[in-house]
Amino acid sequence: MLKIHNLDARVEEKEILKGFSLEVKAGEVHAIMGPNGSGKSTLAAVLAGREEYEVTAGEIIFEGKDLLEMSPEDRAREGIFLAFQYPVEIPGVSITNFLKTAIAEQREYRGLPPIEPKEFLQMMKEKKALVEMETNLTNRSVNEGFSGGEKKRNEIFQMAMLNPKLAILDETDSGLDIDALRVVANGVTRLKSPENATIVITHYQRLLDYIVPDFVHVLYNGRIVKSGGKELALELEEKGYDWIKKEVATLES
Amino acid sequence: MNATLQGISLKDRLMSEYELQRTALLLNNPLLERFREGAAKSFGEKGFPSRKDEEYRYLQFNEILHSDLSAPFALNIDSKAKTQLDYSLIDESAPLIVISNGFFNAELSNLQSLPEGCAITSLATAVKQNDKHAIAVLGTLAKPAKDVFVALNSALFMDGVFIYIPKGIVLEKPIQILQHIQSEDSIFAQPRILLVAEKHTEAKIVHHNQSTRNTSRSVSNTVIEIELDEGAQVEWLSVQEEGKTTACIVSTESHVRKHANLRHISVALSGLLVRNNLNVVLDDENCEGHLYGYYHPSQDEVIDNHTLVEHRKPHCESNELYKGVVDGNGTAVFNGKVFVEKDAQKTNAFQSNKNILLSEGGSVNTKPQLEIYADDVKCSHGSSTGVLDPEQLFYLRSRGLRIEKARALLLNAYAGEVLEQIHSEDLREKLASRIEKLITF
Numbered sequence: 001m002l003k004i005h006n007l008d009a010r011v012e013e014k015e016i017l018k019g020f021s022l023e024v025k026a027g028e029v030h031a032i033m034g035p036n037g038s039g040k041s042t043l044a045a046v047l048a049g050r051e052e053y054e055v056t057a058g059e060i061i062f063e064g065k066d067l068l069e070m071s072p073e074d075r076a077r078e079g080i081f082l083a084f085q086y087p088v089e090i091p092g093v094s095i096t097n098f099l100k101t102a103i104a105e106q107r108e109y110r111g112l113p114p115i116e117p118k119e120f121l122q123m124m125k126e127k128k129a130l131v132e133m134e135t136n137l138t139n140r141s142v143n144e145g146f147s148g149g150e151k152k153r154n155e156i157f158q159m160a161m162l163n164p165k166l167a168i169l170d171e172t173d174s175g176l177d178i179d180a181l182r183v184v185a186n187g188v189t190r191l192k193s194p195e196n197a198t199i200v201i202t203h204y205q206r207l208l209d210y211i212v213p214d215f216v217h218v219l220y221n222g223r224i225v226k227s228g229g230k231e232l233a234l235e236l237e238e239k240g241y242d243w244i245k246k247e248v249a250t251l252e253s
Numbered sequence: 254m255n256a257t258l259q260g261i262s263l264k265d266r267l268m269s270e271y272e273l274q275r276t277a278l279l280l281n282n283p284l285l286e287r288f289r290e291g292a293a294k295s296f297g298e299k300g301f302p303s304r305k306d307e308e309y310r311y312l313q314f315n316e317i318l319h320s321d322l323s324a325p326f327a328l329n330i331d332s333k334a335k336t337q338l339d340y341s342l343i344d345e346s347a348p349l350i351v352i353s354n355g356f357f358n359a360e361l362s363n364l365q366s367l368p369e370g371c372a373i374t375s376l377a378t379a380v381k382q383n384d385k386h387a388i389a390v391l392g393t394l395a396k397p398a399k400d401v402f403v404a405l406n407s408a409l410f411m412d413g414v415f416i417y418i419p420k421g422i423v424l425e426k427p428i429q430i431l432q433h434i435q436s437e438d439s440i441f442a443q444p445r446i447l448l449v450a451e452k453h454t455e456a457k458i459v460h461h462n463q464s465t466r467n468t469s470r471s472v473s474n475t476v477i478e479i480e481l482d483e484g485a486q487v488e489w490l491s492v493q494e495e496g497k498t499t500a501c502i503v504s505t506e507s508h509v510r511k512h513a514n515l516r517h518i519s520v521a522l523s524g525l526l527v528r529n530n531l532n533v534v535l536d537d538e539n540c541e542g543h544l545y546g547y548y549h550p551s552q553d554e555v556i557d558n559h560t561l562v563e564h565r566k567p568h569c570e571s572n573e574l575y576k577g578v579v580d581g582n583g584t585a586v587f588n589g590k591v592f593v594e595k596d597a598q599k600t601n602a603f604q605s606n607k608n609i610l611l612s613e614g615g616s617v618n619t620k621p622q623l624e625i626y627a628d629d630v631k632c633s634h635g636s637s638t639g640v641l642d643p644e645q646l647f648y649l650r651s652r653g654l655r656i657e658k659a660r661a662l663l664l665n666a667y668a669g670e671v672l673e674q675i676h677s678e679d680l681r682e683k684l685a686s687r688i689e690k691l692i693t694f
Contacts, residue, residue: 048651076653088648092666101662102652109653141666142648158652 001026001197002166007058008222009046016042018222020058024166027194031208031233032201034219035241040201041085043219044170047199048082049075063165076102077109079165083155083172090142095154096124098142099161106162127160131187149180156187167191168199173207185210205237218244263320264300267441268293270324271408277326278409280380284388292397292407299401308400309528311586311618312557317500317526322441322472324409328356330435335361337466338431342459342492342683347426348373354434355442355473356412361431370422376413376445386449387415394478394506400530403504406443406476413445413475416458420451420482427457427490427677434464434471434499442473450485450513457488457676464499465523472500479507481515483537488516488676492684495524497552504530511537518674519546519575520684521556522691532561535569535597546575547671549691550583550615557586562604564597564627573604576671578664579615580691586618593625593632600627606636609667611692661692 002024009017016039024030034040045053047060049072060067067075090098103115115123128135131153143151152172159167169188173181188198188211200211208216208230216232217224220241225248226232236244271278271293279285301318302309330353338361343349350373351361357375364373379387397404416428434442450456464473473495481487495501501524509515521527527550533542548556562571577585587606608617621634641663649659668688672681 050647071656072647072650073653073655073659076651082651084648084651088642088644090645090648090663090666092669093662098649098652098662101658102649102654105655105658106653162652 001063003061005059005061007046007060008056009042009053010056011042011053016222017046020219020223022217022224024197024199026165026197028215029192029198029200029211029213031213031216032199032219033203033205033216033233033236035245036203038219039222040203040219041170044082044085044168044201047075047080047168048072073105074109076162076164077106081159081162081164081167083152083159083167083169085171085174087143087151087155089144089146091144093142094140095138095142099124099158102158102162123161127157130160130190131157132183133157148175149177152176152180152184153187156184160187160191163191164196166197166199168201170201171203172200173202173204181207182210205233208233220244220248261320263318263322264297266320267324267405267409268297274326278411280377280411282380282383284383285380288392289408292404295397295404296401296408299404302401308559311584312526312528312555317470317472319439319470321439321470323438324441324443325354325356325436326411328353328358328412330354330358337435338433339461339463339465339494340431342461342680343429343431344426344679348428350414350428350430352414352430352432352444354436354440355410355444357414366426368422368424370419371424372415372417373428374415376415376447377411379415379447384415386417387447390447390449390478390480394480394508395476395504400504402474402502402530403476406445406474406504410443410445410476414447416446416448418448418450418454418456421453422451423455424457427459430458430460432460432462432473432475434467434469434473436467436469436471439470440472442471444473444475446475446477448477448479448487450479450481450487452482453484454482455486458490459680460489460491462491462493462495462501462503464501465494465496467496467499470498472502475501475503477503477505479505479515481507481509481513483511483513485510485513487514488518490675490680491517491519491521491529493519493521493524493527494687495527498525500524500526502528505532507533507542509533509535509537509540509542512539513537514541514543516543516674517545518671519544519548519558520671521546521548521558522687523549523551524554524556526554527556528559529557530559530561532563533571534563534565535571536565538566538568540566540569542569542571543674544571544573544575545671545674547668547688548575548577548585549580549688550577550585551580551691553582555584555586558588559586560589562591562602564591564593564600564602566596567598567600569597570601571603574671575606576667577608577617578611578667579608579617580611582612582614584616584618587636588620588622589634590622590624591632591634593623593627593630595626597627598629600630600632602630602632604634608636608638609664610638610640661689664692665689
């Protein structure tokens, strides 16, 4: 589904990703962990198409297409979804109106007929239940005045509504209490299918108690320095990142 | 001001028209004589503003106040006017007033659905009949000495409309005014509108300026006087959609008494030049003035809003929110003054002006001013000018919205904060879709 090969990326003249490679297949959940400043958020930003991040080398192929050639909206329409670390407040645009527009745009791109209003409402109801979202929240402006937990819940709700092939969760666990974390993680787990894939970007292991990854990768200094199964996350939780840094230093010297 | 080939300036021409038409201008009412004389004198002394004039410094009148303009002294309009009007904002079941080239157009107006006791008449008729309610207000709120355009209108107006809502009447339906210029010759129309809302009345006015089909280089110089007696609640919606050759100057003077509430919503969408002077005097305790505005100059258009709220007595509240979007080579001007006089303790006065620039060529000049002479008040003001938030745009795009759609959604929400003040959902939606059509990419 996704192949990232030898990617170099920078922001404001600073090299962040240096030779980053990753392959994700349908049905898989990958966790990307790493200390602060290792390039986790840059990876999410580059995948979603933020213009201030410049890719200087390497390639990203998504479903056989060159992702780097695509606008942010076309990436979304091809099936990529980024759950933001800091979801933006949009006063005056209701969640309902926003999602109606987003779904209409995505369906048009894919050559599908517009969604029936009844079907849309039914879907809203189901997906709200999935993330245990208050029913009247969707009448409110996008994220305006939402608590941290409501914002993250809203991200997963949008993900459920848009049904992407590849979801990237950027530090979705940050700032969540344990109840909100459970709700968000359950939502993600129940949306899992053999056709879609998830990349979970996180600093901490606790989210991975709920979203069980097939692979765990350690990102350090802009590239993956270690990969393993879900037990690697537990090891990181226990021992921190210092032993990884030492290992890398030894290898490089 | 401009010398022509004949060497006669517009000011001199208008002055000589005044002299020639003195008798007709009395409208059969000798009481008008002193008022006309004073107004003409004020106009003569002031003359048209130059860019040195602080109140008009962002406006370039040279091309607009050209010397081919002349003030019309009779309604001269062909019958095809009806088919050329835009009735899309009009509720057919509610009263409709059409003002053509400054004159009450009885043929196109429809006053059948007016509740008993209310009166809507041509202003000329009201003056000729010496209507006591009209005469009591005419010229007392909009004073010629204050402003040159008010002076000019006061000297030369021939007609307009007088709306009278007697005590206790609650109007469910809006009173609608369609105002337009349609003329082959360049005219300087001088319509005048008077609204008297007596005690405990409720009314909504929809005033639609639309000269979109006019092709002459004309100007309309409207003066509106609004008197709200005790407990009156009035919503005045002004929609300005003037054509590419028509300039629109509107001076609104409103006087709000005890427990009365004026909500004024201005939606200025197009015109060669639009200048609004909106003055609200809160002249008794516990009254409210709410001023909302949306403006959207594009291409080479100029939209200039000057507002003034005067707090004269204690315990009053004013709220002001003006928001603009500037596209193309458009220019927006906002100048908002709030005066809180010494007696006006416990005043709440808030003012905010926000602007979004969509193009490199657009410009915004904003000047919020607060002058407070009382010591126990809550007042705030602020202004901002920026571009559409790139973070919001990216968020929307990352969900699959084309950049055009994302911008339209954000601009729609931006205008929505003003439009939501309008009582009618139908009008809100129609205006929102008109604004959406203005957005070019």
